[in-house]
Amino acid sequence: MVEFSPLAPATLASGDRQIFRISPLIRLTLLLLYLALMGPLPFLAQVTQSDVSPQLMAAGIGLGGLGLYGALGQRVEVDDQGIRVTYPAWIRWLFRGGWQLPWREAQALKPRSTGQGGIVYYFVGANQQVYLLPMRVAGFAQLVQLVETYTGIDTQDVKPLAQPWMYFILLGFTLLLLLVDAWTITTALQMA
Template sequence: MPEPLTISVSDTLPSNDLRRFRVSPLIRITLLLLYVGLTIPLPILADVTQAPVPSTVLSLGIVIGGILLYGGLSEQVEVDANGITVRYPRWIRWLLRRQWHLTWEEITALKPRSTGQGGLVYYFTSDRQQQAFLLPMRVAGFAELLRYVEAHTPIDTRDVKSLAQPWMYLILLVFSLLLLLIDSWTIWTAAHWAGGI
């Protein structure tokens, strides 16, 4: 009688190919729109209300903050047969120091930690390293990333869930768009009020 065919998780994954995961587009777009909605009226309102901080200073600060936010959302997770790497693009890499690399052999466990909001984040631990490394949980293809971890380490990832579900960011996206509409009305009102003085 022939033996049943068994397929391991590692059989379904490429052995040598580099796979790159980026922050989910939904998360990136939502957070960038929220940032724009929160900051874009400030320079205009500073001019209208004759605030002590010049609008040019506010505008410069907003641009710098937007660049830093975009850089932070450009995190990349790379996995291959050797290990896992978290890095950023070259243009922002010099500033963001949270980059790291672990070989699969170095990883000994995946430890959960509760957040202040009641969620769970997970950290890779290693006997060779003296620190823990945060598992990126906001990448597109998170389930596939977990399959890589499970295929190359003895860690069971069945109970690991993404930190934020897509519906949370969809709600935030809707409110960010509403905020932009309110911003448009605020800017239009401020411009007419300033023109009427």
């Protein structure tokens, strides 16, 4: 593992690679939110005698959860040659394997506003193709420091899309929703 100092430029020795994974807080929050939103549906389908089989619904929810888990397995690999975004091998086929950009081809880092009012950043490659900078990784400040070191692009204004306190609030509400779900499922099973 490479240590970074905020005062010294971040660099990696030739052949070294730094790996950035999606923040554990974000992964936990999103997986629990999925469970809270989808978990009660098979039980409610059973109680309401829905046309959709509860077993089929549970299987679909399980597949969706597996896909979400795979998407949250995204990782960013940085070395002295470039940056690469990849997914776990078992789900890579679904996400087209990610992308890779050599540092020498990175021409700019362009901001774009999102529909929710946030700002995301895209690398512009030599062929004018754009690559989304992953912003929900643990160690984002280190990642941005490496980008600036290897590309010379000014990253002073690049900030994470969401702050940790936002995910703590979402996690709190998700836990409350899970409590409501437990009550809903218990009630549904008693009615069956």
